[in-house]
Amino acid sequence: MKQLPTRQVHLDFHTSEYIPDVAGQFNGEEFAAMAKDAHVNSMTVFARCVHGFMYYPSQKFPERVHPTLVKRNLLQEQVKALHHEGIKAPVYIAVQWDRFTAERHPEWLVRKRDGSHEGHSFVDSGFDQALCVNTDFYKFLEEHTMEVMDLLGDELDGLFFDMVGTRPCYCSACRKEMRALGIDMRDDEAVRAFTKSTVDRFKERMSRKIRERKPDCTIFYNAGHVGPCTAASQDAYSHFELESLPAGWGYLHFPITARYVRLFNKDCLGMTGKFHREWGDFHSLKNLAALEFEAFRILSYGFAISIGDQLEPYGKLNPAAYRLIGKVYSQVEEYEEYARPSEAVTEAALITGEPPIYEQRIPKSIMGAAQMLEELGLQFDIVDCSYELAGYKLVILPDELVVTEEMQEKLDEYVEAGGRVLSCGKGGLSQGGRYPRCFQADYEGEEKMYPSFLVPEGTMARGLEEGCEYVHYMKGESIRPVGSGAVLLEARKQYFQRDREKFCSHVYTPSDKGELFPAAVRTERTVLLAHPMFGQYRVCAPFWCKQLISNALDELLDSRLVRHNGPSSLVVNLRYQPQKNRYCIHLLSYIPIRKSEKIDIIEERTVVNQVELQLNLPKEIEKAYTVVNKAELVVEGGKVVVPCINGYEILVLDTGGGK
Incomplete structure (x- = not known):
């Protein structure tokens, strides 16, 4: 090149x-x-x-x-x-x-x-x-x-x-x-x-x-x-x-x-x-x-x-x-x-439905997914349905990605070969109203009442209040598990749908505290969430949507390439330089602020200290150091602490040519 x-x-x-x-x-x-x-x-x-x-x-x-x-x-x-x-x-x-x-x-x-x-x-x-x-x-x-x-x-x-x-x-x-x-x-x-x-x-x-x-x-x-x-x-x-x-x-x-x-x-x-x-x-x-x-x-x-x-x-x-x-x-x-x-080191592919005959028609769900996944530190590419999926551990289907039957067969084959799939809303649905076989879930149409209220329990409640009802403002899909599918997350409906003279309070009718229904179905290698999590994140960025996606990722991935304890604004990009036998992790700490009516403004660097990275990389690390602050670091148990990121830092991980 x-x-x-x-x-x-x-x-x-x-x-x-x-x-x-x-x-x-x-x-x-x-x-x-x-x-x-x-x-x-x-x-x-x-x-x-x-x-x-x-x-x-x-x-x-x-x-x-x-x-x-x-x-x-x-x-x-x-x-x-x-x-x-x-x-x-x-x-x-x-x-x-x-x-x-x-x-x-x-x-x-x-x-x-x-x-x-x-x-x-x-x-x-x-x-x-x-x-x-x-x-x-x-x-x-x-x-x-x-x-x-x-x-x-x-x-x-x-x-x-x-x-x-x-x-x-x-x-x-x-x-x-x-x-x-x-x-x-x-x-x-x-x-x-x-x-x-x-x-x-x-x-x-x-x-x-x-x-x-x-x-x-x-x-x-x-x-x-x-x-x-x-x-x-x-x-x-x-x-x-x-x-x-x-x-x-x-x-x-x-x-x-x-x-x-x-x-x-x-x-x-x-x-x-x-x-x-x-x-x-x-x-x-x-x-x-x-x-x-x-x-x-x-x-x-x-x-x-x-x-x-x-x-x-x-x-x-x-x-x-x-x-x-x-x-x-x-x-x-x-x-x-x-x-x-250098080359990107990635673990996931986010599939876009951006139409090929339009310029600049990025779907709202892709905007929300890109923002959310970057905040979670996931290393991912964005691909379209024509791409080969075999090189990725995980494929992510955004909210409105209705696909062909041929694409569903491709997803089934990918999962049968060991791949993982995370889907939201209509992601992966056929025009005939059927999810891929690998989802082990039936589609029963759009929700009749919304918003609904998500009730995380067990592993899906990590980072949230277990048993608390979290609103999802946008209309979701009605799903139910079949075969080997199991309910991973449940939700409740409201007393009644807000309509004309029938309403309660300012925005929506609260939960009726009644019967729970499926809001996510999982198999060994797939998770289907019934609601448009990514589109919702683009609209108003509820933290609980991001946390539920993070928990779903943990259901599917035993480990991620990089995790960190820094702020959500921290940008983490993992690169590999084979000619130099080293990984380079680029860390950026700048926060755009909407100070004006239309433009996000950055006036200063944002300093963060003692950022711990948990690494799970394909090659063993022999030496670690930072480029900007020129610090020699120690990697133990896959963990390394970067003392200071003043706007920008590059963490170099030498592999020494080893495995």
């Missing part, structure tokens, strides 16, 4: 034609020196922006060169200056957003079902009038890309194509092809699937053309999300870049996409930004602790890091921004050898 440079900057330059003297103060030597001083080893620069302007002396499209660009060879000057300092310089090319093109070629616009175009009105501010790559717009993009390749020649490191998403299109070119294919244009899902096929075809054609001329050129197509929507076209990519600015995507988006895309067997980078809010937030700086957390978390997945910035129109980098980036990247440079290259 070819490794990307670890410390990258993605430099935007979306610049209006109404600004004079663009790049008039650009100085290549100063530009590259500032990047180098900030420990940057790759910077994505720009050929054409979303305003539609080019930043090099185009021979084919001279009308598209930015009208007030002073440095006519800006792109070339940037690339040469960066290369002189040993910094890579892949090139940015806008695709579906391009205001210049949208105004001059309305026949290339993505058209909605009613004939209107996608994106802002032309009389309003904005450049998101989307263009269709299934029109002659593709020819322009290909010519433009080839011109950039000719311009830079051997100096070209890579190409970053932006805004390459699935936007259902009814333009004349798409309608003509859909008619030829017999697609019902009144079927929204069929049209979306067709559009995805045209976008995938665009990526495949463009990559083939690029590779014919420069096989080692890196290629990435950005849609703001990488997931099941990307799987079908993954061969068109040289690597993956996970754009995930927390102010826009939230802090949970990156780890979900990272756990999925790392299985594509290509190098990846995580992309955040130096901005307080989002792209184009020129005159802002992210808090140092926040940028540290985002960079270190990306590194803890074994990924390269990219920090988004935007060059101001006059052509100079902001010194304060690069002092900030340098403070983070100087640390990354010191720690990256403990993450890159």
Whole structure:
């Protein structure tokens, strides 16, 4: 696997034609020196922006060169200056957003079902009038890309194509092809699937053309999300870049996409930004602790890091921004050898139902499950139903994952071979309303009254009040054990369902203290919980839901790879470096706080002391030490105590090449 440079900057330059003297103060030597001083080893620069302007002396499209660009060879000057300092310089090319093109070629616009175009009105501010790559717009993009390749020649490191998403299109070119294919244009899902096929075809054609001329050129197509929507076209990519600015995507988006895309067997980078809010937030700086957390978390997945910035129109980098980036990247440079290259060590697979024809439709249950399982320290991947399950000790099925009969057979075979399955709600249910044979449980439809009240006893009451009634606010399923299935958890109903004039108190009717009914069924290798635990955790995060899941995990797993006694905010990622015979456990202690209306804020590191880790790793440990605080540690009985985690620590466990 070819490794990307670890410390990258993605430099935007979306610049209006109404600004004079663009790049008039650009100085290549100063530009590259500032990047180098900030420990940057790759910077994505720009050929054409979303305003539609080019930043090099185009021979084919001279009308598209930015009208007030002073440095006519800006792109070339940037690339040469960066290369002189040993910094890579892949090139940015806008695709579906391009205001210049949208105004001059309305026949290339993505058209909605009613004939209107996608994106802002032309009389309003904005450049998101989307263009269709299934029109002659593709020819322009290909010519433009080839011109950039000719311009830079051997100096070209890579190409970053932006805004390459699935936007259902009814333009004349798409309608003509859909008619030829017999697609019902009144079927929204069929049209979306067709559009995805045209976008995938665009990526495949463009990559083939690029590779014919420069096989080692890196290629990435950005849609703001990488997931099941990307799987079908993954061969068109040289690597993956996970754009995930927390102010826009939230802090949970990156780890979900990272756990999925790392299985594509290509190098990846995580992309955040130096901005307080989002792209184009020129005159802002992210808090140092926040940028540290985002960079270190990306590194803890074994990924390269990219920090988004935007060059101001006059052509100079902001010194304060690069002092900030340098403070983070100087640390990354010191720690990256403990993450890159490395491989994830996992024990579980969480199966996502994210639809492959949509970008950014992560199910609520996956969001809740990812949050919960990370808090529990479980080491897990996120996979879709096509993945091989045999390598995992445990498979987790989220609340709404209704599956095919073929998938049920796959689950039955997995369990027969010794695998374990944890399911919630409809997870694993067939469209015909039947659970897999391995669950030994019958489905009797949705609960008729909800909320219901869970009553943990025995092993399911660990960490809870035994016999106490815990409300589950969301509607569950009615289940009962059959064959070898046994009731693991029970619940009670309320006196009556709250409805119109029949109600009690503020929210729901309390428990009637009556007969108990099954809320979980277990076999030797499966646990089925009747309620949507993960979706509920996403909605309001009841502690009892997490504890019940933790207890269910203990029913299925004799041990876990890593347990810890630290706070739930502690992030624990386990990596293995076979070439160095060592495990590296990345420990992050930063707490995002919702201080504002919409953005989670991190202002400081969170220090935790005397964190005990209980380890159950495949290889014996010969030596243990921490990287940041440089402490020699002792592992006894699988336990090791990390004296202090001040934001970030890496625990190294040398195996010495032994078993």
